[in-house]
Amino acid sequence: MKAANTLMIQGTTSDAGKSTLVAGLCRSFARRGIRVAPFKPQNMALNSAVAADGGEIGRAQAVQAQACRIPSSHDMNPVLLKPNTDTGAQVIIQGYAIESMDACRFHDYKSVAKKAVLDSYARLCESYTTILVEGAGSPAEINLRENDIANMGFAEAVDCPVILVADIDRGGVFAHLIGTLALLSSSEQERIIGFVINRFRGDIALLQSGLDWLEKETGKPVLGVLPYLHGLHLEAEDAITTQQVDKTLETLQVIVPVLPRISNHTDFDPLRLHPQVNLQFIGLHETPPSADLIILPGSKSVCADLTALRQAGWESAILRHLRYGGRVLGICGGFQMLGHCIDDPLGLEGDGITGLGLLDIKTTLAPEKTLRNVSGHLTLDNAVVSGYEIHAGVSQGKGLNNPLIQFEDYTDGARSTDNQIFGTYLHGIFESPSASNALLRWAGLERPTTPDYQALRESDLERLADTIDQYLDLNLIGNLVQRISVKGES
Known part of the structure; x- marks a missing residue:
């Protein structure tokens, strides 16, 4: 050739x-x-x-x-x-x-x-x-x-x-x-x-x-x-980047547990670069610091990573965080973890696992992936949002009746009845300034001003x-x- x-x-x-x-x-x-x-x-x-x-x-x-x-x-x-x-x-x-x-x-x-x-x-x-x-x-x-x-x-x-x-x-x-x-x-x-x-x-x-x-x-x-x-x-190919920009006095505290098979952690680059957000990646065996928002990230091995999260004591830390009024967001695999269970009838990851039970959904793992670039609006403040989906699971349940995102012909994600917990399959959700501002206000930042991430890139x-x-x-x-x-x- x-x-x-x-x-x-x-x-x-x-x-x-x-x-x-x-x-x-x-x-x-x-x-x-x-x-x-x-x-x-x-x-x-x-x-x-x-x-x-x-x-x-x-x-x-x-x-x-x-x-x-x-x-x-x-x-x-x-x-x-x-x-x-x-x-x-x-x-x-x-x-x-x-x-x-x-x-x-x-x-x-x-x-x-x-x-x-x-x-x-x-x-x-x-x-x-x-x-x-x-x-x-x-x-x-x-x-x-x-x-x-x-x-x-x-x-x-x-x-x-x-x-x-x-x-x-x-x-x-x-x-x-x-x-x-x-x-x-x-x-x-x-x-x-x-x-x-x-x-x-x-x-x-x-x-x-x-x-x-x-x-x-x-x-x-x-x-x-x-x-x-x-x-x-530039988005990292695999290694987690911890470098941040200078922060203002009004700073939202956000933590992300580093799962053994964490995936698409580039979701958090817009927050890491945000002047009003202090985002920290926390190892599973580190003591989770106090925070306004805990984000459960994507995972390539959801069942194994949820087991690791539990064994490290994060389940009780998340429940304590919620009792004190904190917010929790799950993205993709993190969204699946928030439900009642993750079933695996085909043994793709093992035998399945009981979820955290914080959202009224259940997920069934499937061999075919959902792959799509999408845009729509958050049901929170009707903020414009865009991103992409990469997941090999189908979620069902009453929790989906209160979705987080409205696309042209379907909805995505779930919001808890007390509005403390959100979940979504959408990667790149913080890249849209309007969506980022809406989510940061929900998490406790009074006057967020999100930089244009695409312009930064x-x-x-x-x-x-x-x-x-x-x-x-x-x-x-x-x-x-x-x-x-x-x-x-x-």
Whole structure:
């Protein structure tokens, strides 16, 4: 397969900056009029999104599509793994879940998954002139090299060049780069056209001797050193981000328990960045601090996570919180936990479990997922709201007669009779300023002023692209790749 107009970004470690670099390059190229699209052959993440075409993809690829100023597609992330145990994951192929597999079985399945990867890549090549590919983890994970579709296996299959990025903020950046290079085959080493060093703080003059040594030692150029961008926010692929903005005096206290299989915790990024909200992620075995609002987040293993929540004493903490007048919100799996029970007749997660009994609903787990992007109004203040649903359960019960959200042809969620407890399947509920303001008032914040989250994301993508343009040698990258013009398209 010809790798025309394709450049791959691989990292020395997870969280080295691959997603960020791809997003920045996507926006930088899009600003030049280049028809560019992101692509990640294989992703392992519990933060996902519903693409514009209805399939499920990694959250990072949805953000990268926004950076390209194009609709997202399931082809941008054809293989998505969502861990549901320490040794297994749900396997999603081209946007739709097929089944759960343990690690060994998926290793054998990769030859089948590779066909989906190459088919999706080929379709993107038909629609876009440039494809920016993000690797996964590190290409030097030698135990995963056989039938690799995530890193060098893909690069070799489509014959594309690779940039290797490393995070200097972690320490040992030269060891990371040299060590990774040493563990690659000779053909893979030749495929790497240069290095990018990410998250540098300080005077570049103090780093220059190291850069000179690296280029002399490897014969490959350093294509740029990106500075540490304080306050930059792009949704995390998986790791929980705790960085917050400066808070005002009027602050609402919000806590979120960190479930073992917490998913779509990007739901809380708008609150984490909100100047009037102090949002804290609390480990299950930490003592829950006093709060105005407890939010039960989404989960990839609802029954197991509810068991873990109970064993850690959170059920009694939630009941005590409600007795003192606090508010509770459940999102997706957290919504299901609030009901009387979660039935699992097909044994998808086990035997089912008794719920917290705080909302008059019951949920039955099902193999087919609901995947949709939706918009409507809260039944609270008639506030406009939009977001997406990703869930594999159907909820029923009288509690649904008092819904939280009214969509065009159906309702979602539930409100308790005393109005202390809300539940919803809608992810992204705090991204809509009007909905966020209404929910924060309900939770106890008298005069909420919610920032425009979409505008914040756009501003950070522009800031990232400005940094890419300033600190990366895009002309050298274009010359090394040869097929990619960074001057734009007519």
